[in-house]
Amino acid sequence: MAHPLFEKHRATLDAAVEAIHNRGYWTPYPEMPSPKVYGETALADGKAAVEALAGRDFALDQPGTSGWAAPEKSPYGVKLDVRYPVCEVEALIAAAQAAMPGWRRIGAEGRAGVCLEILDRLNKKSFEIAHAVMYTTGQGWMMAFQAGGPHAQDRGLEAVAYAWDEQRRIPATSVWEKPQGKNPALKMQKHYEIVGRGVALVIGCGTFPTWNTYPGLFAALATGNPVIVKPHGNAVLPAAITVKIAREVLAEAGLDPNLVSLAVVEKRAATQALATHPAVKSIDFTGGNVFGQWLLDHARQAQVYAELAGVNNVVIESTNEYKAMLRNLAFTLSLYSGQMCTTTQAILVPAGGIATDQGHKSFDEVAADLGAAITKFLSDVNVATAVLGAIQSEATLARIEECQSGEYGKVVLASTKIAHPEFPAAEVRTPVLLACDAADEASYMEERFGPIAFVVKVADGAEAVRLSERIVREHGALTVGVYSTRADVIEAMTEATLAAGVALSINLTGGVFVNQSAAFSDYHGVGMNPAANASYSDAAFVANRFRVVQRRYHVE
Amino acid sequence: MAHPLFEKHRATLDAAVEAIHNRGYWTPYPEMPSPKVYGETALADGKAAVEALAGRDFALDQPGTSGWAAPEKSPYGVKLDVRYPVCEVEALIAAAQAAMPGWRRIGAEGRAGVCLEILDRLNKKSFEIAHAVMYTTGQGWMMAFQAGGPHAQDRGLEAVAYAWDEQRRIPATSVWEKPQGKNPALKMQKHYEIVGRGVALVIGCGTFPTWNTYPGLFAALATGNPVIVKPHGNAVLPAAITVKIAREVLAEAGLDPNLVSLAVVEKRAATQALATHPAVKSIDFTGGNVFGQWLLDHARQAQVYAELAGVNNVVIESTNEYKAMLRNLAFTLSLYSGQMCTTTQAILVPAGGIATDQGHKSFDEVAADLGAAITKFLSDVNVATAVLGAIQSEATLARIEECQSGEYGKVVLASTKIAHPEFPAAEVRTPVLLACDAADEASYMEERFGPIAFVVKVADGAEAVRLSERIVREHGALTVGVYSTRADVIEAMTEATLAAGVALSINLTGGVFVNQSAAFSDYHGVGMNPAANASYSDAAFVANRFRVVQRRYHVE
Structure with a gap:
């Protein structure tokens, strides 16, 4: 019996896997903010939804809430003053760890299904997320919609597709039967279980708070890891909306919502404590070289996927x-x-x-x-x-x-x-x-x-x-x-x-630009020069985020 | 036109890929040292071949040879005194780098074919390798044959199968065609090229000089990287025979034999210089915690796959x-x-x-x-x-x-x-x-x-x-x-x-033992606890050893 969310989204997932192998143009998330696709009132609703958040507490019901912070200042001068919960690092990590076994047990199919449901809900909220991205990052409206909405969702789905494509090839069980000449064969039943490496930390940047966050978020989640999202202090809202939707989907699916949480921290020291916590096993980081190098040097307990500065x-x-x-x-x-x-x-x-x-x-x-x-x-x-x-x-x-x-x-x-x-x-x-x-x-x-x-x-x-x-x-x-x-x-x-x-x-002279990278087709970053040690996305971006733990015993 | 060695070994490769997915019992390399399989004179020939090497220079025709060393002392008291070329680190690395573009250009199929040919030749030399393993490590004869020969070859083939399974899913080209409503579609031709990360170093141990060396050797080689094998000082011979065979196969295939070389070093400082060389991008290490931790701390330019000590x-x-x-x-x-x-x-x-x-x-x-x-x-x-x-x-x-x-x-x-x-x-x-x-x-x-x-x-x-x-x-x-x-x-x-x-x-009570791990079925190591950060073999063992570099341009 496959997980119902896996069944629901199976066609999309299959198409995404086909897309990463063929690498032609493909997307399930329309990039045109058309009322026919997203609803006649989607634009007004999305804008109103974001404006309704201004000046209020953004409730997330996370453990260890010790206070509230409103760190954002809009490059457009839009008044935001959204207050986010500040949570104790240890509480977030403990809750994430406690949520892990249940996430392991629903298996790769269940995880893929839940991830696709989150992405589907995010897609439906694209206008809200677009306004949140626009107001916090300074992006123009159309870019905020496209790069912050459907294109970011594409990158998230791409990571899920890679994660699924790797995990589906690992059998749940095998029977190992080794001939022994004239004697009876040696026969063993084996079980193979996919186990996430541990708590994943995703550190966002101030300019692309969803596009650069979703690959790590969904790669880690789909491979069995709880994820703590630490957004840039000036672009919290798009991440907070994302985390809220993820937590809702998880809770509705009978899973622990603490599999995805938001870490709003007020000091770099708190981020450093989070990044170097022994329970944190992977870090996805987008940002400057100074902090990126600090992470690579100090967060040695974790696999760090870093996108840093470069000279294009x-x-x-x-x-x-x-x-x-x-x-x-x-x-x-x-x-x-x-x-x-x-x-x-x-x-x-x-x-x-x-x-x-x-x-x-x-x-x-x-x-x-x-x-x-x-x-x-x-x-x-x-x-x-x-x-x-x-x-x-x-x-x-x-x-x-x-x-x-x-x-x-x-x-x-x-x-x-x-x-x-x-x-x-x-x-x-x-x-x-x-x-x-x-x-x-x-x-x-x-x-x-x-x-x-x-x-x-x-x-x-x-x-x-x-x-x-x-x-x-x-x-x-x-x-x-x-x-x-x-x-x-x-x-x-x-x-x-x-x-x-x-x-x-x-020789780009038409409607494609050197600074654009299309999910399912372009490998963003490569991961081979100092600007990035990983790519969105490839097998390497997901394969090291889980392990296979086996057990075996004799059978007749 | 597929590479001839790929065609020659395609059936074995396909079966190996099926085996890593099904994980039942499978091998193309018979573990019984039967004269019917390996030849009536194989045992005597293998023994004689090793004994003929004793007291002589082991010619490898490697660059930068500065002297000769005979570091081995047999736990059986067998007189070996085989002299191996000592080569300058810089010369080995420069030669390895120079060999890389040609290795990239023959593609994943060609590389898999060459690797399978090497493994096939190694298999035919199993009796020679068995004696080399036995005399240098102290293993009993049957174990030296099985673990040093066919089982090690299995582990090498398993790594090639994983490497091929990851690379084959990357298309060489795609046409990306994005609809533009009433306007003509944006259409681009894209090329995707698999590129090895750089020089790979494989550091062997004194007890299993082939079984623990072949996974890293073949994983790195199959994914486009030149490999320098640095054997344990007391178990050089099995590695030297392996390198010699690999170089012969490469040369016969019209490739640069310096894609695989042997580093016999006389001082730990030379190993350290090799391990921390900026050109070295991956290190496979089997051995003690002290040097393993030193590698993890100092060879930061490389991805280190380490199998260290544990308490089973x-x-x-x-x-x-x-x-x-x-x-x-x-x-x-x-x-x-x-x-x-x-x-x-x-x-x-x-x-x-x-x-x-x-x-x-x-x-x-x-x-x-x-x-x-x-x-x-x-x-x-x-x-x-x-x-x-x-x-x-x-x-x-x-x-x-x-x-x-x-x-x-x-x-x-x-x-x-x-x-x-x-x-x-x-x-x-x-x-x-x-x-x-x-x-x-x-x-x-x-x-x-x-x-x-x-x-x-x-x-x-x-x-x-x-x-x-x-x-x-x-x-x-x-x-x-x-x-x-x-x-x-x-x-x-x-x-x-x-x-x-x-x-x-x-509840192992029969003919399988807790200390045995079968290729294609058992994940050796897991890679999730302090005894090892990687497993033989899984996708994570190969996926990070190469990158995909793309180029794109408009087409009509």
């Missing part, structure tokens, strides 16, 4: 679609003000310029034309605010100012502040584009998170490929792109990215 | 096959003088004794009867020497003496030295059996490698189960057993082993 780069060697290339890059640099872990930071262009369908373009022309393309793309304030969103942190605002100074390169395009028609307090900024020499490594060869990009002058195309590979090896990258009309350059770039371990986008 | 234990709560139980345990304690990572060390027996089919037996009776069963089992010198083999190291000889002193418990059965009819210099020792209280944790609760076991007096059956779980959690174990006629005790033991993460053998 694009080589422009030549193109036969100059304008489309510039438009494509302008969008990439503008989207969410470059506050994506996948946004291009360094654009490597030969000193002698490039061949294009518009004739030869000098280095300076390429830089200037890219700046002009950004300006043109953002000339409509409605387009600009929708695409740029708002700047999420004070640190990013300060970084923009710092880069405007000219200290790190010639300012090709200065960042400007745009007044948001709907949110007057929103900090909206256009990208700053700098030009520098390849030798100015201190300028462009460290992550400068936000709407900051460098056009870097390199000797020639071959040198650009070599530099790109070195940047990836030494500083990491989640994305690399190349523009070239020459097969040998594409081939060299392919070899360079295979050697350094980074995903390559070739 | 058996709970005896009751039995209805008293004599068969004692015979079974006597064999376990005697086999290879307990020099197995799976040998039972602590036998937990209630202070009030146990119920048996022979009536109630007091604690002292159980201990004495077990001692008597060992003595009886080893009363025939031919049986004794065949089963016990020789003591592999001076340290184990010293440990036996230390335990004879009575310092760690009452001596129930003293170890005796047996004269080997064939090898007069062989150090053959019978097991020492001690009795102590559960409170004497310093005695029995650390690994005392070798033919040393403790009968530990615990309050009752429930306490025995609790103590077993705590031993596993705190000190680790690869094997745990239980004897009981009560369903509730079996159930409690099952829960305890699921919680602590250790394989359980229940």
Whole structure:
């Protein structure tokens, strides 16, 4: 008898498993916020639901609640003041551990079914989650809906599909019968039980509180582990809504809701205590290098899956679609003000310029034309605010100012502040584009998170490929792109990215951008260079989160 | 066009993949040293081949050879003096790295085919390897043949099967086509390439130089990584023969033989330099806790798969096959003088004794009867020497003496030295059996490698189960057993082993022993307690050894 939630969602799960093997386009969660799909009142309902949470206690009924905290400050200036329960670390961990045997006993099918039910409920709440993501992160509305809703759900489902695909191949039992020549065979009954490694901690980031949280959350949960979600202090609400839905589904299924809990902590020391707790066996982390490295160095009891900083780069060697290339890059640099872990930071262009369908373009022309393309793309304030969103942190605002100074390169395009028609307090900024020499490594060869990009002058195309590979090896990258009309350059770039371990986008001039990664098809991150030690998702992302414990005995 | 070696071995590979999923009994490598299978002259040929190596240079044609070393001393007193090339660490690593792209390019099928060809050649050389294992480790002949030959080959094939099973599900290409409503779909061609993580180091142990080396060797190799095998200084020959065969197969297949090399190092510092080299991305280690922990602490650039020390234990709560139980345990304690990572060390027996089919037996009776069963089992010198083999190291000889002193418990059965009819210099020792209280944790609760076991007096059956779980959690174990006629005790033991993460053998009274682990069926180690952080084999053992690097571009 399969678990009823497994039966309910089996078709979706089977399709997801097929999708991760075929890696074509697929999703069960429509990315268009259409009233026909999500309901006529979904938009208004979602907005109202989030606004109704403002200024109130966000009840989660978790153990060890010792107080309440309201740490969020909206980049749009929206008043939130949602108060979240602050819970004792030991209480959350004890409750998570107590919930584990029941979660083990319902088996891989039951766990997959429950995870898919959670994802289905999350999908139905996509408009509420979208507003929560938008208000807390500064993302534009459409991005908040898509990346925060359906695309994040896709990434969660993808992790469940990998987890299921690994677990389903482990038989519950076997009969082992070894011939003994003329004597009776040795015959044993064996049982194989899938056991989660222990409490999982998922530490979210301030910019993608669901997209970067769901892979770890669902990978750990589906493989038998209780999960404590520790959101970024400025993006708690999307995680809190997620945890609440998960707890509801678990309770309705007769399971312990403490399998998923929210850890709102007020001090870094509390996060550190949580991360180094002996019971915590895995940590999924998205964020900066300093804390990421601290985790890798100190949380030695846990398997750490880390997505850190990098220096994403694009080589422009030549193109036969100059304008489309510039438009494509302008969008990439503008989207969410470059506050994506996948946004291009360094654009490597030969000193002698490039061949294009518009004739030869000098280095300076390429830089200037890219700046002009950004300006043109953002000339409509409605387009600009929708695409740029708002700047999420004070640190990013300060970084923009710092880069405007000219200290790190010639300012090709200065960042400007745009007044948001709907949110007057929103900090909206256009990208700053700098030009520098390849030798100015201190300028462009460290992550400068936000709407900051460098056009870097390199000797020639071959040198650009070599530099790109070195940047990836030494500083990491989640994305690399190349523009070239020459097969040998594409081939060299392919070899360079295979050697350094980074995903390559070739000649993107249409509606796909180097900073986008599609679930079920694109391996986000790779997990082979300093920017990330794991990928969303692959077998390695799930296989180490559980073990098989066996028992055996003789049978006749 | 599939690789010819893939085609040649495809049926075996398919059967191996089926075996890891069904986990019944299966092997392509017959464990009986039958002339009908291995050839009428195989035994004599294998022995002669090993004896012909004695006193000579073992040529491997490796890069960076700076000298020769002959570190082995046979526990049987057999004169070996085989001289192995000592190679510069940097030269081995540079050669391994240079060999990697070609190994990547032949793909998962080609790699699986080459690995199966190597295993097939190893199988044909089983008698030679058996003698090499026997002479270097002190194993008895039959064990050296089976564990050193076919069973080790099974474990290697099992790892290849897992590696292939993970890689085959990654498509080489996909077409991603995303509908855009009324507009033309976005369409991209994507390529997915499997890339090994980097140079793999496999550090062998002195007792099972093939069985514990092949899983890591073949898991790393099949997933695209060059492998440097660093054998234990006293058991180089079996590894050297293995490496030589692998290099021959690689060269014949037109591949770089430096994909597999042998590192004979004369100082621990050289091993440390190798292990912490930035190019080394994975380490498989079998051995003691001190160096194992050093690796985990210092070789941070690599994924370390470690099998360390533990305190294997058996709970005896009751039995209805008293004599068969004692015979079974006597064999376990005697086999290879307990020099197995799976040998039972602590036998937990209630202070009030146990119920048996022979009536109630007091604690002292159980201990004495077990001692008597060992003595009886080893009363025939031919049986004794065949089963016990020789003591592999001076340290184990010293440990036996230390335990004879009575310092760690009452001596129930003293170890005796047996004269080997064939090898007069062989150090053959019978097991020492001690009795102590559960409170004497310093005695029995650390690994005392070798033919040393403790009968530990615990309050009752429930306490025995609790103590077993705590031993596993705190000190680790690869094997745990239980004897009981009560369903509730079996159930409690099952829960305890699921919680602590250790394989359980229940009421073994026949021809299977707690210290035996069968490839394709038994998960050796689990990887969830301090004795091992990985298992032979499961998806986790292979999935993290490679990554998928993709590239994508628009197509019409």
